Amino acid sequence: xxxxSTGELVSIVVPVxxxxxxxxxxxxxxxxxxxxxxxxxILVDDGSTDTTAALARDFAREDPRFxxxxxxxxxxxxxxxxxxxxxxxxxxxxxxxxxxxxxPELLPEMLRLRAKGxxxxxxxxxxxxxxxxxxxxxxxxxxxxARLTATRMPLDAGDFAxxxxxVVDLIVAIGxxxxxxxxxxxxxxxxxxxxxxxxxxxxxxxxxxxxxxxxDLALAGIVAFSVVPLRLVALGGAALAAxxxxxxxxxxxxxxxxASLAGPPAxxxxxxxVAAGGVLGLQLxxxxxxxxxxxxxxxxxxxxxVFVVDEVVGLDRLPxxxxxxxxxxPD
Numbered sequence: 001x002x003x004x005s006t007g008e009l010v011s012i013v014v015p016v017x018x019x020x021x022x023x024x025x026x027x028x029x030x031x032x033x034x035x036x037x038x039x040x041x042i043l044v045d046d047g048s049t050d051t052t053a054a055l056a057r058d059f060a061r062e063d064p065r066f067x068x069x070x071x072x073x074x075x076x077x078x079x080x081x082x083x084x085x086x087x088x089x090x091x092x093x094x095x096x097x098x099x100x101x102x103x104p105e106l107l108p109e110m111l112r113l114r115a116k117g118x119x120x121x122x123x124x125x126x127x128x129x130x131x132x133x134x135x136x137x138x139x140x141x142x143x144x145x146a147r148l149t150a151t152r153m154p155l156d157a158g159d160f161a162x163x164x165x166x167v168v169d170l171i172v173a174i175g176x177x178x179x180x181x182x183x184x185x186x187x188x189x190x191x192x193x194x195x196x197x198x199x200x201x202x203x204x205x206x207x208x209x210x211x212x213x214x215x216d217l218a219l220a221g222i223v224a225f226s227v228v229p230l231r232l233v234a235l236g237g238a239a240l241a242a243x244x245x246x247x248x249x250x251x252x253x254x255x256x257x258x259a260s261l262a263g264p265p266a267x268x269x270x271x272x273x274v275a276a277g278g279v280l281g282l283q284l285x286x287x288x289x290x291x292x293x294x295x296x297x298x299x300x301x302x303x304x305x306v307f308v309v310d311e312v313v314g315l316d317r318l319p320x321x322x323x324x325x326x327x328x329x330p331d
Contacts, residue, residue: 013084047074119190
Protein backbone atom coordinates (compact mmCIF):
# COMPACT_ATOMS: atom_id res chain seq x y z
CA UNK A 1 0.00 0.00 0.00
CA UNK A 2 1.47 3.36 -1.00
CA UNK A 3 1.65 6.15 1.52
CA UNK A 4 2.01 9.71 0.31
CA SER A 5 3.58 12.53 2.25
CA THR A 6 1.37 15.20 3.78
CA GLY A 7 4.24 17.67 3.66
CA GLU A 8 4.59 17.66 7.45
CA LEU A 9 7.79 16.71 9.17
CA VAL A 10 7.47 13.53 11.24
CA SER A 11 9.90 13.07 14.12
CA ILE A 12 10.78 9.53 15.20
CA VAL A 13 12.28 9.30 18.69
CA VAL A 14 14.21 6.08 19.33
CA PRO A 15 15.93 5.56 22.71
CA VAL A 16 18.87 3.18 22.34
CA UNK A 17 21.30 1.58 24.78
CA UNK A 18 23.83 -0.98 23.52
CA UNK A 19 21.83 -1.67 20.37
CA UNK A 20 24.71 -1.88 17.87
CA UNK A 21 23.41 -5.20 16.54
CA UNK A 22 19.93 -3.81 15.77
CA UNK A 23 20.68 -0.32 14.45
CA UNK A 24 21.47 -1.21 10.80
CA UNK A 25 18.21 -3.17 10.40
CA UNK A 26 16.29 -0.46 12.25
CA UNK A 27 17.62 2.16 9.85
CA UNK A 28 16.76 0.10 6.78
CA UNK A 29 13.24 -0.72 7.94
CA UNK A 30 12.49 2.84 9.06
CA UNK A 31 13.71 4.30 5.79
CA UNK A 32 11.61 1.85 3.78
CA UNK A 33 8.49 2.28 5.91
CA UNK A 34 8.61 6.09 5.76
CA UNK A 35 9.59 6.38 2.10
CA UNK A 36 6.54 8.53 1.42
CA UNK A 37 7.06 10.86 4.38
CA UNK A 38 9.39 13.68 5.30
CA UNK A 39 10.93 12.53 8.56
CA UNK A 40 13.75 12.89 11.05
CA UNK A 41 14.88 10.03 13.25
CA ILE A 42 16.35 11.10 16.58
CA LEU A 43 18.45 8.31 18.07
CA VAL A 44 18.94 9.00 21.78
CA ASP A 45 21.97 7.13 23.06
CA ASP A 46 21.39 6.44 26.74
CA GLY A 47 24.95 5.84 27.90
CA SER A 48 25.82 2.91 25.63
CA THR A 49 29.11 1.11 26.25
CA ASP A 50 29.33 -0.50 22.80
CA THR A 51 29.54 1.16 19.36
CA THR A 52 25.90 2.33 19.34
CA ALA A 53 26.85 6.03 19.50
CA ALA A 54 29.47 5.63 16.78
CA LEU A 55 26.99 3.89 14.47
CA ALA A 56 24.37 6.56 15.10
CA ARG A 57 26.96 9.24 14.44
CA ASP A 58 27.79 7.60 11.10
CA PHE A 59 24.08 7.40 10.22
CA ALA A 60 23.71 11.12 10.90
CA ARG A 61 26.64 11.96 8.67
CA GLU A 62 25.51 9.68 5.85
CA ASP A 63 21.82 10.63 5.96
CA PRO A 64 20.80 14.06 7.34
CA ARG A 65 17.41 12.64 8.31
CA PHE A 66 19.10 10.71 11.11
CA UNK A 67 20.15 12.62 14.23
CA UNK A 68 22.06 11.68 17.36
CA UNK A 69 21.49 12.91 20.89
CA UNK A 70 24.06 11.30 23.17
CA UNK A 71 23.42 11.56 26.90
CA UNK A 72 26.31 11.99 29.34
CA UNK A 73 25.44 8.73 31.13
CA UNK A 74 22.63 6.21 31.45
CA UNK A 75 19.60 8.15 32.67
CA UNK A 76 17.05 5.42 31.93
CA UNK A 77 14.63 4.55 29.17
CA UNK A 78 11.93 7.09 30.07
CA UNK A 79 14.44 9.93 30.47
CA UNK A 80 15.91 9.07 27.05
CA UNK A 81 12.45 9.26 25.48
CA UNK A 82 11.89 12.59 27.23
CA UNK A 83 15.20 13.88 25.86
CA UNK A 84 14.16 12.92 22.33
CA UNK A 85 10.82 14.69 22.73
CA UNK A 86 12.59 17.93 23.69
CA UNK A 87 14.65 17.82 20.49
CA UNK A 88 11.87 16.70 18.13
CA UNK A 89 10.83 19.36 15.59
CA UNK A 90 8.07 17.52 13.73
CA UNK A 91 4.39 18.36 13.47
CA UNK A 92 3.90 14.97 15.08
CA UNK A 93 6.28 12.72 16.99
CA UNK A 94 6.49 8.93 17.03
CA UNK A 95 8.15 7.03 19.87
CA UNK A 96 9.43 3.50 19.39
CA UNK A 97 12.08 1.21 20.89
CA UNK A 98 15.31 0.45 19.09
CA UNK A 99 15.22 -3.32 19.62
CA UNK A 100 12.79 -3.94 16.70
CA UNK A 101 10.00 -5.13 18.98
CA UNK A 102 7.93 -2.16 17.78
CA UNK A 103 7.47 -2.65 14.00
CA PRO A 104 8.42 0.44 11.92
CA GLU A 105 6.06 -0.87 9.21
CA LEU A 106 3.09 0.11 11.42
CA LEU A 107 4.06 3.79 11.47
CA PRO A 108 2.39 4.75 8.14
CA GLU A 109 -0.96 3.42 9.38
CA MET A 110 -0.55 5.27 12.68
CA LEU A 111 0.32 8.46 10.81
CA ARG A 112 -2.75 8.01 8.60
CA LEU A 113 -4.99 7.78 11.66
CA ARG A 114 -3.34 10.83 13.18
CA ALA A 115 -3.94 12.79 9.95
CA LYS A 116 -7.68 12.18 10.42
CA GLY A 117 -7.64 14.41 13.49
CA UNK A 118 -6.55 12.08 16.27
CA UNK A 119 -4.01 13.62 18.61
CA UNK A 120 -2.61 10.31 19.93
CA UNK A 121 -2.36 6.97 18.16
CA UNK A 122 -0.86 4.34 20.45
CA UNK A 123 0.05 0.71 19.92
CA UNK A 124 -1.60 -2.04 21.97
CA UNK A 125 0.28 -5.32 22.32
CA UNK A 126 -2.38 -7.82 21.29
CA UNK A 127 0.24 -10.59 21.16
CA UNK A 128 3.59 -10.57 22.97
CA UNK A 129 6.26 -12.99 21.75
CA UNK A 130 8.27 -12.72 24.94
CA UNK A 131 9.08 -14.87 27.94
CA UNK A 132 6.02 -16.08 29.86
CA UNK A 133 7.20 -14.36 33.05
CA UNK A 134 7.50 -11.02 31.24
CA UNK A 135 4.02 -11.44 29.76
CA UNK A 136 2.50 -12.42 33.10
CA UNK A 137 4.09 -9.57 35.06
CA UNK A 138 3.13 -7.04 32.38
CA UNK A 139 -0.49 -8.24 32.33
CA UNK A 140 -0.77 -7.98 36.11
CA UNK A 141 0.89 -4.56 36.22
CA UNK A 142 -1.23 -2.91 33.52
CA UNK A 143 -4.43 -4.13 35.13
CA UNK A 144 -3.30 -3.08 38.59
CA UNK A 145 -2.36 0.37 37.31
CA ALA A 146 -5.74 0.74 35.60
CA ARG A 147 -7.46 -0.08 38.91
CA LEU A 148 -5.35 2.29 40.98
CA THR A 149 -5.39 5.43 38.83
CA ALA A 150 -8.16 7.90 38.11
CA THR A 151 -6.61 8.56 34.70
CA ARG A 152 -7.74 6.05 32.10
CA MET A 153 -4.69 3.95 31.29
CA PRO A 154 -5.13 1.67 28.27
CA LEU A 155 -4.26 -1.96 28.93
CA ASP A 156 -1.15 -3.47 27.31
CA ALA A 157 -0.05 -0.14 25.78
CA GLY A 158 3.63 0.79 25.97
CA ASP A 159 5.51 3.81 24.66
CA PHE A 160 5.00 2.97 20.97
CA ALA A 161 2.82 5.83 19.75
CA UNK A 162 2.40 8.79 17.41
CA UNK A 163 1.57 12.07 19.14
CA UNK A 164 0.49 15.44 17.83
CA UNK A 165 2.81 18.40 18.38
CA UNK A 166 0.69 19.97 21.10
CA VAL A 167 0.59 16.71 23.07
CA VAL A 168 4.38 16.53 22.96
CA ASP A 169 4.72 20.18 23.98
CA LEU A 170 2.46 19.57 26.98
CA ILE A 171 4.43 16.50 28.10
CA VAL A 172 7.72 18.37 27.81
CA ALA A 173 6.31 21.42 29.62
CA ILE A 174 5.26 19.27 32.59
CA GLY A 175 8.93 18.45 33.14
CA UNK A 176 8.60 15.75 35.79
CA UNK A 177 11.81 14.41 37.31
CA UNK A 178 10.60 10.84 36.79
CA UNK A 179 8.65 11.11 33.53
CA UNK A 180 6.35 8.17 32.92
CA UNK A 181 5.72 9.06 29.30
CA UNK A 182 2.92 6.62 28.51
CA UNK A 183 1.09 7.79 31.63
CA UNK A 184 1.54 11.48 30.78
CA UNK A 185 0.34 10.71 27.27
CA UNK A 186 -2.91 9.39 28.73
CA UNK A 187 -3.17 12.15 31.33
CA UNK A 188 -3.12 15.04 28.82
CA UNK A 189 -6.23 13.62 27.18
CA UNK A 190 -7.42 14.63 23.68
CA UNK A 191 -8.61 12.11 21.12
CA UNK A 192 -6.73 8.83 21.37
CA UNK A 193 -6.98 5.73 19.19
CA UNK A 194 -5.49 2.28 19.76
CA UNK A 195 -3.79 0.20 17.08
CA UNK A 196 -3.27 -3.48 17.95
CA UNK A 197 -0.01 -5.11 16.90
CA UNK A 198 2.14 -8.14 17.55
CA UNK A 199 5.11 -7.34 19.75
CA UNK A 200 7.93 -9.48 18.46
CA UNK A 201 10.90 -10.77 20.36
CA UNK A 202 13.78 -8.31 20.38
CA UNK A 203 15.91 -8.50 17.26
CA UNK A 204 19.34 -9.13 18.71
CA UNK A 205 21.16 -8.54 21.97
CA UNK A 206 20.01 -8.73 25.56
CA UNK A 207 16.93 -7.06 27.10
CA UNK A 208 17.81 -3.80 28.88
CA UNK A 209 14.92 -3.91 31.33
CA UNK A 210 16.05 -6.04 34.28
CA UNK A 211 13.60 -7.10 36.98
CA UNK A 212 14.65 -4.14 39.14
CA UNK A 213 14.28 -1.69 36.27
CA UNK A 214 10.82 -3.07 35.52
CA UNK A 215 9.92 -2.67 39.18
CA ASP A 216 11.18 0.92 39.13
CA LEU A 217 9.11 1.64 36.03
CA ALA A 218 6.04 0.12 37.69
CA LEU A 219 6.57 2.21 40.82
CA ALA A 220 7.03 5.33 38.69
CA GLY A 221 3.67 4.71 37.04
CA ILE A 222 1.80 4.01 40.28
CA VAL A 223 3.38 6.73 42.41
CA ALA A 224 3.04 9.38 39.69
CA PHE A 225 -0.63 8.74 38.98
CA SER A 226 -2.23 7.29 42.09
CA VAL A 227 -2.66 8.06 45.79
CA VAL A 228 -4.55 4.81 46.33
CA PRO A 229 -1.55 3.11 48.02
CA LEU A 230 -1.56 5.87 50.64
CA ARG A 231 -5.27 5.35 51.21
CA LEU A 232 -4.82 1.58 51.47
CA VAL A 233 -2.10 2.10 54.08
CA ALA A 234 -4.40 4.41 56.04
CA LEU A 235 -7.22 1.87 55.86
CA GLY A 236 -4.86 -0.92 56.93
CA GLY A 237 -3.71 1.15 59.90
CA ALA A 238 -7.30 1.91 60.85
CA ALA A 239 -8.23 -1.79 60.61
CA LEU A 240 -5.25 -2.78 62.77
CA ALA A 241 -6.16 -0.13 65.34
CA ALA A 242 -9.75 -1.42 65.40
CA UNK A 243 -8.59 -5.02 65.92
CA UNK A 244 -6.24 -3.94 68.69
CA UNK A 245 -9.05 -2.00 70.39
CA UNK A 246 -11.38 -5.01 70.10
CA UNK A 247 -8.73 -7.33 71.58
CA UNK A 248 -8.14 -4.91 74.45
CA UNK A 249 -11.90 -4.76 75.11
CA UNK A 250 -12.14 -8.56 75.22
CA UNK A 251 -9.26 -8.78 77.71
CA UNK A 252 -10.84 -6.08 79.85
CA UNK A 253 -14.18 -7.90 79.91
CA UNK A 254 -12.42 -11.13 80.87
CA UNK A 255 -10.73 -9.37 83.74
CA UNK A 256 -13.97 -7.83 84.96
CA UNK A 257 -15.76 -11.19 84.71
CA UNK A 258 -12.99 -12.92 86.61
CA ALA A 259 -12.13 -15.20 83.69
CA SER A 260 -8.69 -16.72 83.62
CA LEU A 261 -6.28 -15.43 81.05
CA ALA A 262 -5.44 -18.69 79.33
CA GLY A 263 -1.97 -19.86 78.66
CA PRO A 264 1.29 -20.00 80.62
CA PRO A 265 3.63 -16.99 80.70
CA ALA A 266 5.76 -18.40 77.91
CA UNK A 267 2.71 -18.57 75.63
CA UNK A 268 1.84 -14.98 76.34
CA UNK A 269 5.41 -13.97 75.59
CA UNK A 270 5.22 -15.72 72.23
CA UNK A 271 1.93 -14.02 71.41
CA UNK A 272 3.39 -10.68 72.45
CA UNK A 273 6.38 -11.18 70.16
CA VAL A 274 4.14 -12.17 67.24
CA ALA A 275 1.94 -9.12 67.81
CA ALA A 276 4.95 -6.83 68.08
CA GLY A 277 6.41 -8.28 64.89
CA GLY A 278 3.14 -7.75 63.04
CA VAL A 279 2.85 -4.15 64.20
CA LEU A 280 6.50 -3.49 63.33
CA GLY A 281 6.04 -5.00 59.87
CA LEU A 282 2.98 -2.84 59.23
CA GLN A 283 4.87 0.25 60.39
CA LEU A 284 7.74 -0.50 58.03
CA UNK A 285 5.27 -1.04 55.19
CA UNK A 286 3.63 2.31 55.94
CA UNK A 287 6.99 4.05 56.10
CA UNK A 288 8.07 2.42 52.85
CA UNK A 289 4.99 3.60 50.96
CA UNK A 290 5.25 7.09 52.43
CA UNK A 291 8.95 7.10 51.63
CA UNK A 292 8.28 6.47 47.94
CA UNK A 293 6.04 9.52 47.74
CA UNK A 294 8.26 11.74 49.89
CA UNK A 295 11.31 10.68 47.90
CA UNK A 296 9.66 11.64 44.62
CA UNK A 297 8.64 15.01 46.08
CA UNK A 298 12.22 15.59 47.25
CA UNK A 299 13.61 14.88 43.79
CA UNK A 300 11.05 17.20 42.21
CA UNK A 301 11.91 20.16 44.45
CA UNK A 302 15.63 19.74 43.81
CA UNK A 303 15.01 20.92 40.22
CA UNK A 304 17.67 18.64 38.77
CA UNK A 305 17.36 18.20 34.99
CA VAL A 306 15.82 15.00 33.67
CA PHE A 307 18.85 14.37 31.45
CA VAL A 308 22.23 15.84 30.48
CA VAL A 309 23.37 15.91 26.85
CA ASP A 310 26.96 15.13 25.96
CA GLU A 311 26.83 15.39 22.15
CA VAL A 312 24.42 16.31 19.39
CA VAL A 313 24.87 15.38 15.72
CA GLY A 314 22.56 16.61 12.96
CA LEU A 315 20.56 18.99 15.16
CA ASP A 316 21.12 22.73 15.35
CA ARG A 317 20.01 23.33 18.91
CA LEU A 318 20.83 22.12 22.38
CA PRO A 319 17.79 22.61 24.61
CA UNK A 320 18.15 22.71 28.35
CA UNK A 321 16.38 19.83 30.04
CA UNK A 322 13.04 21.17 31.31
CA UNK A 323 12.85 22.44 34.85
CA UNK A 324 9.93 23.75 36.81
CA UNK A 325 10.57 26.78 38.99
CA UNK A 326 7.73 26.76 41.43
CA UNK A 327 8.91 29.97 43.09
CA UNK A 328 9.60 33.08 40.99
CA UNK A 329 13.00 34.71 41.52
CA PRO A 330 13.06 37.73 43.84
CA ASP A 331 12.95 41.18 42.31
